[in-house]
Amino acid sequence: MSQFDTIVIGAGVNGLVAGAVLARRGKSVCILEQGDTVGGMAGLTSSDGPALAHLIYNLNSRVRRDIGLGGKDWPFKSKALPTVSLSEDGKHVVVDGAAVRFADGSDHPQATACSDLIRRLTRYGDLLRQLAEAPPPGGDSPVSRAGLKQLWWLGRFGLGVKRLGKSEMRAFLQVLLSNAYDFILDELPDGRLSGILAADAVRGAATGPRSPGTVFSLIYRMGHGGDVTLPQGGTAAVMETLSNAAKQAGCTLKTGAPVVRILTDNDHVTGIETASGDRVYAKQVLSSVAPLPTARLAGLHHFDIEATRRIRNIRARGTTAKVNLRLSRAPVIPGLPGNLLGARLLFAPSADYVEQAFNPAKYGDMSSAPVIEAVLPAPQMDRPWLSTIVQYAPSDLSGGWTDAAREELLQTTLATLARISPTLPELVEEAQVITPDLIEQATGAPGGHWHHAEMSLDQLLTIRPANLLGRYAIGPKGLFLCGAATHPGGDIMGLSGRNAALMALEKTG
Amino acid sequence: MTLKPDYDVIVAGAGHNGLTTAAYLARAGLQVLVVEKNDWIGGAAVSRELHPGWTYSNCSYVCSLLRREIVRDLDLPKYGLQVIPYEGGASFTRDGNYFAYYSDHDALRREMARYSPRDADAYQRYSQAIMRQCRFIRPFLLRDAPDPASLRPRDLGEMAYLVKKAHGLGARELGETLRFWTMSIGDFLNEHFENDLIKAHLAGSGIIGTGLGVYSPGTAYVLLHHYMGDIDGGIGAWGFARGGMGAISAALAASFETHGGTIHTGAGVAEILTQNGRVTGVALEDGKVFNAPVVASNMDIKRTILRHVDRDVLPEDYVRAVDRFKIRGSSAKLNIALDSLPQFPAAPDHASFLRGDMHTSESLPELERAYDDWKIGRWSEKPYIDMLIPSQIDPTMAPPGSHMMTVFVQYAPYDLAVGGTRSGENWDEAQRKAMAETVVNQIEIACPDIRNHILHMEVRSPAELEREVGLTEGNIFQGELTFDQLFFNRPIPGYSDYSTPLKGLYICGSSAHPGGGVMGAPGANAARNILRRETRAGRMKGYAA
Known part of the structure; x- marks a missing residue:
C-alpha cells in the first residue's frame, strides 16, 4: 500500500504537467500510465515511425514556468517552420511568419492582405490566450477571494479587448463567432492562401470552414504567436523533457499501470486500483482521461442524472488520421526548392476544397480528396519518414475501420499527394495508417479525438467539456479532470493540466 | 391624399417594417411619406391574386413573430388584422407513414x-x-x-x-x-x-x-x-393572417393613414439626397423629389447603401463592411392553385394536421445533404419543403371547394451554377421549371395525386424575390442570421442603433436588429430611435408647421 497526496491518471502532456505543477507546490504525486511509455496521444508512435503530433505551436510559457522549465531553462530549441501551400501547377506559396511570397521567390499580389490578416489574428489570439491561462470563472461568490480573483481576471481581459481601440474591438467581437470561410475569402481570394487558413481553422475538428465558430479556432491556434515549430529530437524529446520535469519535481511515475477503478468512500475519493489489483491511496485524483471514462472509473452512481446526461452528450468525433510514409528517398515536388522540403507542407488548394473534403465526413465517409498536412522531419536522412495528417477520416466510418478501409485511406492519401508530386507514391516503402479508432484504442480518447471533446463554441470556456463541469472538479469530492477535454483544450499546450492542478491546489489550500 | 414637397420623414419601401416605422412616427405627430416602387404595398408581406379567384401569400406565408406590442400600439385588429392559429403539422415518409405534430401536448x-x-x-x-x-x-x-x-x-x-x-x-x-x-x-x-x-x-x-x-x-x-x-399569448404558435399576409400590411397602412400618413406607390427611390453629410430627401425613379431631414430605409442595408447613396458621403470602412454583409438567398417558393383538396393517403381523413405545416424530409443527414447541394450552387435534390393549405382554414383565399397551397422550398441558391458560372441571371424559365419539377416530386411523397389538381403554379426563385420585392439575393431575412450579424453586430458593428454614418439616414428593415421574419420589431425600434434622436434636435416640425 502506498499513500500520496495526489494521484494523476495518464502521463500525456496534461497529466505530466499537472503532476509536475502539484509536486513543485509540495504535494506528493504519483502519476500512473497505462502504456509502457509516457507521452499519451501526442507521443503515440507505431514502431519507429514519427509521433502522432509532429509539430508544436502552442506549448504555453506559463506551463513551462510552472513546471520549472521557464525561460532559458527549457532544454532545447524548436525551429519555426515556414508553411508551404502546395499547388498542383507548381506555383506554391510560402508563408513564413507573417511574410508571404511564392516559392520561386516572386511577390504574391495578396501578400500584404495576408500578412495583415495573420497579424490581426495573432493579436486577437494573444487576447484569447489570456482566457486560456486560468481556470474559467464561475461558482464562487463575487465577494470571496476566489471570486475577486476571477473578477480581476475578467476585468483584465475586458481591458485588453477595450485596448484594441473602438473599431478593432468591434471587428474582434464580430469575427470571433463568424465562420472562417467568409472571413478569409473576404480578404484573400487566392485559393492557396484561403485554403491553408481554412485548413488550419478546422484542423483536428469535426467541422468545415463554413461552420460559424471556426474563426475562433483559427484565432485560438494563433494564441501563442502563430509559429509552428519542429522540436529538435521530435515530439518524443518534448515528452521526455516533460516527464523529466515531473520526476525532478518529485513525482513518482509508474508506467504499465492501467487504472481500473477510482476508489471512493463516503462520496470522497480515496485512491485508485490498477489492473494488477494494486491500490494507491490519495485524497485527490486528477484524471487526464476524457470525462466519460473518468466517470466510469469512479462509478456513474456518483453523478446525478443531469451530470451523466451532460457527460454522455459531450461530442468527440475524431476526424483526423495519421499516415506515416517511409520513403526510399526525399521526394521531389515540382516547383518547390529543396530548402523548403522541410517546411510544413499543406495541401488545401482552396477554402471550398476544405469544405468539400468535410462533406463526406458528416455522413460517416472519408474524404475522397482530403486535406493533408505533411512534414518531412529529416529530409536529408536516408529513407526519411513523411509524416502526414489526413483530414477527414471520421471515427464513425460507415462499415467501420476495416483493413480495407485503411487501405482505401492510404490510397486516397497517396493519390492526393501525387497531385503535387507525381513520383511520390513510387517512393513509399512502408506505410502506417493510424485511424481514429486506433488512436482511441491506444489512448482511450473518445472517438480518437485530438482534444477528447470537440473544440466547438458550445464546448469551450466555462462550458468545456459541459455545462457546470467547467471547473475541473467532477463527481465525488477530490476528483478532478485534467485532460484535453477541459478548458482550454488540447494540443501540446499543457494548460489544461496546469489549470486543473491550480484548481486542485485551491481546493486543498 | 395629395403629395407635398416637404415631410418630416420619408420611409423608403412599404414593407411591413417600413409601414410600422411610418405608423409609429405618424402617431407621434410627424408628417410621414412612404414611397414604394411596386404598385402595391407590403414588400414580402403581401396577398396577390395571380390566378383569378385565388389569393396567394406569395412571399411570407404564415404569421407568429409579429410583436403583440406593435399589434396593440397600432390597433391593428381595428384595421382588419385577424390571425387564425393553425393546429400542428406533419412529416410524411416515402414508405407511406407520417409523424404528426399536435399542439395538444x-x-x-x-x-x-x-x-x-x-x-x-x-x-x-x-x-x-x-x-x-x-x-x-x-x-x-x-x-x-x-x-x-x-x-x-x-x-x-x-x-x-x-x-x-x-x-x-x-x-x-x-x-x-x-x-x-x-x-x-x-x-x-x-x-x-x-x-x-x-x-x-x-x-x-x-x-x-x-x-x-x-x-x-x-x-x-x-x-x-x-x-x-406568439399568437394570442401562445408562445411558439403560428397562424394565418385572414386574407393572406397582405392583411398585415393593409392593417399597418390603414393605421398609418388614419394618423395622417401618405403612401406613394409605383415609384421607388432612385437616390437618397444629401447635402453637407446630411440627408435632405429622396429623388424617385419617376423624377419626383421629396424633401425631409430624415429618411428611414426599409430596404436591406446592401441595397440602401450600395445602390441609393452616393459612396463619397460615406466612410470607406462602412461601405466595405456593408459590401461584406452576408445576405444569401437560400429559399424558393411555389404558390399553387388547386381545383380541390388533394389526397394525403397516409393520413386519416380530415386529420387536423393537414391544416398545418407539412414536410417530407426523413432525417437530419437528408436535410444536411440538401444544404450541400446549395453550397455548390444547385437547388437541393431532395429539398426541405414547408407546405400549407391555408384555404382550409381561411376560405377567403380560394373559390369555394378549391384550395390554395403554399410551398416554401429550402434550399435554392440565388447564384445558380450553370455551366461553370454562378449568377442570379442563370435563373431562366427552364431552370425554374426544372426546380419546380423537383419540388413537385417532393410534394408527391405526401400527396401522390397533386399533379391532377394543379390549376396554376407560381414559381419563385431567389432571383424573382430580389427582382420583385427588392430583397438582395432573395434573402428572406435581409441578411443572414449568424452570430456575426446579430444583436450588436446587426447590421454593422457600431450601427446597431438603426443609424448610419450619414446623418438622418436610418435603417428600419430586417437588416437591423433583431432581424427578419414578419416581426415588425426593427421598424418599431427604428421609429423609437428616430424620435429620440431627431425630435430632440428639433429638426422635425410635425403638425405644428
Missing part, C-alpha cells in the same frame, strides 16, 4: 411514443429548454442592442440590462443559454431524440431562410428565431 406525446417512447419523454425536456430560451430573448426584441465599444450612457444602460438578465438566469441556465446559442440544431436534437423522423420534423425551423445546414453551429438560434413569436 398529450396527443403529441402519444404520437411520439408511436416512434420512440424515449423521445416522448425527452420532448418534455426539449420543449422546456426551448421555452426558457424564448422567455430569455423576447424582452430584447423591442430594445436596442448596445454597442459594447461605446461608453454612451444608453449603451452602458442596455449593457447593464443584458448583464442583469444574464445574471438572473443563474449559473446553470446561463451555461445552457451559451450552449444553446452556439449549437447546431442537429446536435441539439441529437442530445434529446433518437428517432430520425422526429428530429427531421423539428429541425426544419433551424434552417428556414438561412445559408446554414442542420449541422452548422448557430442553427439552434435560427430555430429559436422561429419559435419566439
Whole structure:
C-alpha cells in the first residue's frame, strides 16, 4: 500500500504537467500510465515511425514556468517552420511568419492582405490566450477571494479587448463567432492562401470552414504567436523533457499501470486500483482521461442524472488520421526548392476544397480528396519518414475501420499527394495508417479525438467539456479532470493540466 | 391624399417594417411619406391574386413573430388584422407513414411514443429548454442592442440590462443559454431524440431562410428565431393572417393613414439626397423629389447603401463592411392553385394536421445533404419543403371547394451554377421549371395525386424575390442570421442603433436588429430611435408647421 497526496491518471502532456505543477507546490504525486511509455496521444508512435503530433505551436510559457522549465531553462530549441501551400501547377506559396511570397521567390499580389490578416489574428489570439491561462470563472461568490480573483481576471481581459481601440474591438467581437470561410475569402481570394487558413481553422475538428465558430479556432491556434515549430529530437524529446520535469519535481511515475477503478468512500475519493489489483491511496485524483471514462472509473452512481446526461452528450468525433510514409528517398515536388522540403507542407488548394473534403465526413465517409498536412522531419536522412495528417477520416466510418478501409485511406492519401508530386507514391516503402479508432484504442480518447471533446463554441470556456463541469472538479469530492477535454483544450499546450492542478491546489489550500 | 414637397420623414419601401416605422412616427405627430416602387404595398408581406379567384401569400406565408406590442400600439385588429392559429403539422415518409405534430401536448406525446417512447419523454425536456430560451430573448426584441465599444450612457444602460438578465438566469441556465446559442440544431436534437423522423420534423425551423445546414453551429438560434413569436399569448404558435399576409400590411397602412400618413406607390427611390453629410430627401425613379431631414430605409442595408447613396458621403470602412454583409438567398417558393383538396393517403381523413405545416424530409443527414447541394450552387435534390393549405382554414383565399397551397422550398441558391458560372441571371424559365419539377416530386411523397389538381403554379426563385420585392439575393431575412450579424453586430458593428454614418439616414428593415421574419420589431425600434434622436434636435416640425 502506498499513500500520496495526489494521484494523476495518464502521463500525456496534461497529466505530466499537472503532476509536475502539484509536486513543485509540495504535494506528493504519483502519476500512473497505462502504456509502457509516457507521452499519451501526442507521443503515440507505431514502431519507429514519427509521433502522432509532429509539430508544436502552442506549448504555453506559463506551463513551462510552472513546471520549472521557464525561460532559458527549457532544454532545447524548436525551429519555426515556414508553411508551404502546395499547388498542383507548381506555383506554391510560402508563408513564413507573417511574410508571404511564392516559392520561386516572386511577390504574391495578396501578400500584404495576408500578412495583415495573420497579424490581426495573432493579436486577437494573444487576447484569447489570456482566457486560456486560468481556470474559467464561475461558482464562487463575487465577494470571496476566489471570486475577486476571477473578477480581476475578467476585468483584465475586458481591458485588453477595450485596448484594441473602438473599431478593432468591434471587428474582434464580430469575427470571433463568424465562420472562417467568409472571413478569409473576404480578404484573400487566392485559393492557396484561403485554403491553408481554412485548413488550419478546422484542423483536428469535426467541422468545415463554413461552420460559424471556426474563426475562433483559427484565432485560438494563433494564441501563442502563430509559429509552428519542429522540436529538435521530435515530439518524443518534448515528452521526455516533460516527464523529466515531473520526476525532478518529485513525482513518482509508474508506467504499465492501467487504472481500473477510482476508489471512493463516503462520496470522497480515496485512491485508485490498477489492473494488477494494486491500490494507491490519495485524497485527490486528477484524471487526464476524457470525462466519460473518468466517470466510469469512479462509478456513474456518483453523478446525478443531469451530470451523466451532460457527460454522455459531450461530442468527440475524431476526424483526423495519421499516415506515416517511409520513403526510399526525399521526394521531389515540382516547383518547390529543396530548402523548403522541410517546411510544413499543406495541401488545401482552396477554402471550398476544405469544405468539400468535410462533406463526406458528416455522413460517416472519408474524404475522397482530403486535406493533408505533411512534414518531412529529416529530409536529408536516408529513407526519411513523411509524416502526414489526413483530414477527414471520421471515427464513425460507415462499415467501420476495416483493413480495407485503411487501405482505401492510404490510397486516397497517396493519390492526393501525387497531385503535387507525381513520383511520390513510387517512393513509399512502408506505410502506417493510424485511424481514429486506433488512436482511441491506444489512448482511450473518445472517438480518437485530438482534444477528447470537440473544440466547438458550445464546448469551450466555462462550458468545456459541459455545462457546470467547467471547473475541473467532477463527481465525488477530490476528483478532478485534467485532460484535453477541459478548458482550454488540447494540443501540446499543457494548460489544461496546469489549470486543473491550480484548481486542485485551491481546493486543498 | 395629395403629395407635398416637404415631410418630416420619408420611409423608403412599404414593407411591413417600413409601414410600422411610418405608423409609429405618424402617431407621434410627424408628417410621414412612404414611397414604394411596386404598385402595391407590403414588400414580402403581401396577398396577390395571380390566378383569378385565388389569393396567394406569395412571399411570407404564415404569421407568429409579429410583436403583440406593435399589434396593440397600432390597433391593428381595428384595421382588419385577424390571425387564425393553425393546429400542428406533419412529416410524411416515402414508405407511406407520417409523424404528426399536435399542439395538444398529450396527443403529441402519444404520437411520439408511436416512434420512440424515449423521445416522448425527452420532448418534455426539449420543449422546456426551448421555452426558457424564448422567455430569455423576447424582452430584447423591442430594445436596442448596445454597442459594447461605446461608453454612451444608453449603451452602458442596455449593457447593464443584458448583464442583469444574464445574471438572473443563474449559473446553470446561463451555461445552457451559451450552449444553446452556439449549437447546431442537429446536435441539439441529437442530445434529446433518437428517432430520425422526429428530429427531421423539428429541425426544419433551424434552417428556414438561412445559408446554414442542420449541422452548422448557430442553427439552434435560427430555430429559436422561429419559435419566439406568439399568437394570442401562445408562445411558439403560428397562424394565418385572414386574407393572406397582405392583411398585415393593409392593417399597418390603414393605421398609418388614419394618423395622417401618405403612401406613394409605383415609384421607388432612385437616390437618397444629401447635402453637407446630411440627408435632405429622396429623388424617385419617376423624377419626383421629396424633401425631409430624415429618411428611414426599409430596404436591406446592401441595397440602401450600395445602390441609393452616393459612396463619397460615406466612410470607406462602412461601405466595405456593408459590401461584406452576408445576405444569401437560400429559399424558393411555389404558390399553387388547386381545383380541390388533394389526397394525403397516409393520413386519416380530415386529420387536423393537414391544416398545418407539412414536410417530407426523413432525417437530419437528408436535410444536411440538401444544404450541400446549395453550397455548390444547385437547388437541393431532395429539398426541405414547408407546405400549407391555408384555404382550409381561411376560405377567403380560394373559390369555394378549391384550395390554395403554399410551398416554401429550402434550399435554392440565388447564384445558380450553370455551366461553370454562378449568377442570379442563370435563373431562366427552364431552370425554374426544372426546380419546380423537383419540388413537385417532393410534394408527391405526401400527396401522390397533386399533379391532377394543379390549376396554376407560381414559381419563385431567389432571383424573382430580389427582382420583385427588392430583397438582395432573395434573402428572406435581409441578411443572414449568424452570430456575426446579430444583436450588436446587426447590421454593422457600431450601427446597431438603426443609424448610419450619414446623418438622418436610418435603417428600419430586417437588416437591423433583431432581424427578419414578419416581426415588425426593427421598424418599431427604428421609429423609437428616430424620435429620440431627431425630435430632440428639433429638426422635425410635425403638425405644428
